[in-house]
Amino acid sequence: MFDFHIHTHHSFDGFHSMKELTEKAISMGLQELCFTDHKDYDYDGEGNDFTFSYDDFFKELEATAYNYRNHIKIKAGVEFGLQPHVLKRYEEDIEKYPFDFIIGSIHSVKKTDVFTGDYFDHRNQQEAYIDYFDDLIQAIHQDAPFSVVGHLDMIKRYGNYDKTLPIPQYQDVVESIFKELMQRNQGIEVNTSGFRYHLEDAHPSVDLLQLYHQMGGEIVVMGSDTHKITELGFHLTETLSILHSIGFKYICTYHKLQPEFHRIESLL
Ligand SMILES: [Zn+2]
């Protein structure tokens, strides 16, 4: 099994060394993992960065990959916080460092943090969703450098609404996103953290995964979005079964920014 969304102590909200996480992954029988620490420039629209030192990250990663090379494959990833005005800086970063895999995630919308800011005060639920997806589509149009979109419908987790917005109210924009991604050979992540937040569904939800599959989407990567070591590998086997039942034949990992396709049937 492959876990391609893992935060280490290099992330502002991560705790564990690569050694600890790798040893745990080996004990769980994972074949491959990818460390994807947070790189969020101008996170709150006030110039604050949630970033880390690439040099320190690569130094630790190369040592860990070497030490455990006979037991597990370790890939170099990053999670970029996509905002239209910081994309250039990410492009410069990936020119300089040899990443295997990049998650592009929306954490701030129209320069407002969607987790804790007053984002939801000035928008009704549908507007909150549409503005979020709108920033994502703008980033895609600007050729934002990423392999897959992270936790596509994560907006549904926030805002304290009684119910998530029914999909028909934002399906058009999601369809455009899928179309644009496929044209660019980019894909989506299935992020299993939704199961931890009692949403009882992945990000994106099963209906959106079905839509992606119907539209011909094939690039899917699985990640637990681990911040705490107990979250490593969370719900991956169950999620793979869900993907299989939807009709996906392959799950992807990445090497040097190129997708590698693994038959789901051989992993179940
Ligand atoms: Zn995080």
Ligand SMILES: [Zn+2]
């Ligand atoms: Zn993450």
